[in-house]
Amino acid sequence: MRALLIVDDSPISRKIIRKLLPPGPFDIREAGNGLECLKLYQEARADLVLLDLTMPGMDGFETLAHLKQMDPQAQVVVVTADIQSSSQAKVMELGALQVIPKPPKAEVLRQVLERYCP
Amino acid sequence: MAYEQILDALTQGLIVLDRELRVLLWNRWMEQHSRLERERVLGRVITEIYPELVKKGFVWKVESVFKLGNYAFFSQRLHRFLFPFPAANYLQNRYEFMQQNAVLAPLRGPEGRVDHVCVSIMDHTDTVMYQERLEESTKRLEQMSQTDHLTQVANRRHLFDRLSQELNLVRRNRQALSLAILDVDHFKKVNDTYGHLCGDQVLVQLAGMLKASLRAYDLVGRYGGEEFCLVLPNTNLEDAVALVERLRCQVAESEFQFGRLRLSITISAGVTCSQDQPPEVRADTLLSQADEALYRAKTSGRNQTELAACHLE
Amino acid sequence: MTDLTEERRDTLQEMINIGFGRSMSSLADLLGVRIELSVPDVLVIRTEEILDYLIKVMEGAEEVSLVQQGFRGEFFGEAVLALPCLAGRELVAMLDEDAGFQPALEMGQLEMEALLEVGNVVIGACLGQFADLLQTNLSFSPPTVLMENIHSAYLQDMLRARPGDALLIHTKFRVDQRAVMGYLLVLLPEDCLQWLYREVDIFLERMLG
Numbered sequence: 168m169r170a171l172l173i174v175d176d177s178p179i180s181r182k183i184i185r186k187l188l189p190p191g192p193f194d195i196r197e198a199g200n201g202l203e204c205l206k207l208y209q210e211a212r213a214d215l216v217l218l219d220l221t222m223p224g225m226d227g228f229e230t231l232a233h234l235k236q237m238d239p240q241a242q243v244v245v246v247t248a249d250i251q252s253s254s255q256a257k258v259m260e261l262g263a264l265q266v267i268p269k270p271p272k273a274e275v276l277r278q279v280l281e282r283y284c285p
Numbered sequence: 286m287a288y289e290q291i292l293d294a295l296t297q298g299l300i301v302l303d304r305e306l307r308v309l310l311w312n313r314w315m316e317q318h319s320r321l322e323r324e325r326v327l328g329r330v331i332t333e334i335y336p337e338l339v340k341k342g343f344v345w346k347v348e349s350v351f352k353l354g355n356y357a358f359f360s361q362r363l364h365r366f367l368f369p370f371p372a373a374n375y376l377q378n379r380y381e382f383m384q385q386n387a388v389l390a391p392l393r394g395p396e397g398r399v400d401h402v403c404v405s406i407m408d409h410t411d412t413v414m415y416q417e418r419l420e421e422s423t424k425r426l427e428q429m430s431q432t433d434h435l436t437q438v439a440n441r442r443h444l445f446d447r448l449s450q451e452l453n454l455v456r457r458n459r460q461a462l463s464l465a466i467l468d469v470d471h472f473k474k475v476n477d478t479y480g481h482l483c484g485d486q487v488l489v490q491l492a493g494m495l496k497a498s499l500r501a502y503d504l505v506g507r508y509g510g511e512e513f514c515l516v517l518p519n520t521n522l523e524d525a526v527a528l529v530e531r532l533r534c535q536v537a538e539s540e541f542q543f544g545r546l547r548l549s550i551t552i553s554a555g556v557t558c559s560q561d562q563p564p565e566v567r568a569d570t571l572l573s574q575a576d577e578a579l580y581r582a583k584t585s586g587r588n589q590t591e592l593a594a595c596h597l598e
Numbered sequence: 599m600t601d602l603t604e605e606r607r608d609t610l611q612e613m614i615n616i617g618f619g620r621s622m623s624s625l626a627d628l629l630g631v632r633i634e635l636s637v638p639d640v641l642v643i644r645t646e647e648i649l650d651y652l653i654k655v656m657e658g659a660e661e662v663s664l665v666q667q668g669f670r671g672e673f674f675g676e677a678v679l680a681l682p683c684l685a686g687r688e689l690v691a692m693l694d695e696d697a698g699f700q701p702a703l704e705m706g707q708l709e710m711e712a713l714l715e716v717g718n719v720v721i722g723a724c725l726g727q728f729a730d731l732l733q734t735n736l737s738f739s740p741p742t743v744l745m746e747n748i749h750s751a752y753l754q755d756m757l758r759a760r761p762g763d764a765l766l767i768h769t770k771f772r773v774d775q776r777a778v779m780g781y782l783l784v785l786l787p788e789d790c791l792q793w794l795y796r797e798v799d800i801f802l803e804r805m806l807g
Contacts, residue, residue, distance in 0.1 A: 175638060177608055177612040177615070178608050179605070179608040179611075179612045180612050181803070182806060183806065184807060186805065186806050187805075221615060221619065221635050221636065221637055222637065223636070223637050245601075247619065248615055248616040248617075248618070248619025248620050248623075249619045249623055249635055250619070250620060250623040251622070251623035251624075251626040251627055251632065251633065252626075252627050253626065253632040253774075254623070254632075268620070268807070269615075269616045269619065269620075270616060270731070271602045280615045285743060295771060299602045342711070342715070344694075345715075346715070348628070349628060349715075349719050352624055352627075352628055353624045353625065353628070353719055353722070353723040353726075354722075354723065354726055355621075355718060355721075355722030355726060355736045355738075356718070356722050356737070356742065357715070357718060357719075357741040358714070358718060358724075360714070360740055361709065363707055363711050364703075364712070386740070388740070389730065457735050
């Protein structure tokens with residue numbers, strides 16, 4: 168079963184992403200902040216991390232950097248409303264696979280999952 | 286319905302631009318005020334027809350409407366006008382150009398993308414004119430309500446208001462403010478000997494003299510019958526005393542005129558300062574300190590300056 | 599039915615986050631700068647308490663520039679962009695270097711125009727996106743700018759003009775490598791909260807099916 172990790176400070180946003188995912192089966196875990204994400208990932212790695220950028224405390228950029236340090240093979244797709252080109256460039260440089268603008272669309276999420284964890 | 290007719294019936298200007306700033310719509314109001322027929326404008330780039338739009342930031346705003354889908358505004362207050370159209374009311378011609386407010390609005394295509402920008406222009410010349418007149422008369426009234434009728438310096442109320450304001454300001458900037466009250470010596474004798482008109486004339490001349498020798502941000506006000514008050518922001522006690530002493534000597538050496546009459550007067554003064562006092566010292570406290578010092582100047586022989594008790598060792 | 603439940607608060611927060619994020623992103627790209635965003639706060643507040651709240655969030659800035667703009671549609675209210683006073687100058691410099699923003703005005707007026715324009719874009723685009731998520735449209739009144747001391751009586755009168763509860767959404771942003779930071783405050787009066795909560799429920803329903 169493919170393991171997903173959804174990281175977003177907004178419970179509603181996590182719910183929406185969960186809802187829009189294509190039919191599984193997936194093993195889905197949720198983290199409400201960057202630290203929790205790192206902790207969960209260390210416990211058991213995920214096939215794909217869906218990561219928000221704007222979060223209180225450790226933001227998505229920092230989380231991404233730590234994740235890649237922990238596991239250079241980590242697959243991370245950023246789901247964010249921060250779509251400025253400088254942010255896109257920064258997360259790609261940090262090793263994200265792709266940026267999905269919020270609110271996410273079911274079709275886009277399906278394509279992403281097919282592509283990165285078939 | 287004939288939308289063309291409706292657009293032409295509007296009593297405001299309406300333009301539609303595409304991404305290249307080409308004019309796609311130019312309603313009749315625009316034709317009338319620009320004196321450019323539709324045929325000569327449609328399809329042309331607006332900044333080629335009106336190059337001055339660039340300097341007003343027009344292109345930037347149109348760009349932001351295309352990219353962000355927001356409404357943008359040109360206010361008359363800042364720009365006066367967007368298009369240089371002659372003012373329509375020829376009778377009361379305060380303005381060479383029609384005063385305008387303008388709004389830029391996004392027009393979206395079927396996919397929600399902003400494809401065009403709609404510019405609407407409102408003639409606000411009348412409103413602006415009435416508003417300016419209103420402001421002028423309000424200003425006049427305000428000035429009147431703050432000025433002492435006879436001497437044309439600040440009246441007592443305005444003096445007190447300004448003193449409080451200035452006190453707040455110097456407190457915030459950690460500066461000192463000085464205050465002096467000056468009183469004409471034996472003024473009753475001038476009135477009794479030469480008449481009240483002569484007394485009035487002395488006060489007018491004295492007020493003018495005080496005003497002329499102060500800095501722009503100092504304030505002279507008439508505090509009572511023959512009493513004047515000086516509010517001196519950013520001035521320490523030493524400088525204030527020097528200034529008041531200079532004024533006292535100047536008055537004593539001057540000749541006051543009333544018709545063919547020439548007369549000399551002297552003044553007494555009390556001075557205080559906010560320095561070395563608690564930061565929350567109030568206007569009325571300073572006034573009573575200066576008043577008390579003035580009283581001492583009077584009782585110890587007149588034509589002299591005294592410091593407030595709190596500044597005496 | 600009419601309460602700001604946890605779920606509605608979360609949803610509103612996320613909706614504003616999306617609206618604000620997208621509009622700020624476009625603005626950042628338009629100006630060629632980088633804008634750091636933070637998570638918005640949503641709370642119900644008495645209008646007479648807003649000023650104290652503003653003073654608190656402005657972290658001791660005494661002189662502030664406020665760009666204020668009303669919006670109206672199926673819901674209505676007032677948006678305020680609050681910047682510390684010096685931000686005006688920085689904005690002028692920022693706009694000047696990029697994007698051909700060159701109105702021929704004197705410095706004081708130019709500062710005002712820069713504030714108006716940036717305020718207008720931030721407010722208009724953010725609320726436009728927010729309204730879009732609610733599947734409705736808004737129209738905006740022209741923005742006004744106030745450069746005031748935060749304790750000024752004018753400000754207090756303005757905020758007290760409509761007593762009652764209001765929904766306050768506020769979010770902070772910072773322009774990278776510039777001394778520009780500010781707050782966007784969106785105030786929705788009591789009267790339209792019922793409508794808003796209903797629409798938020800509908801939005802959630804639509805998203806979660």
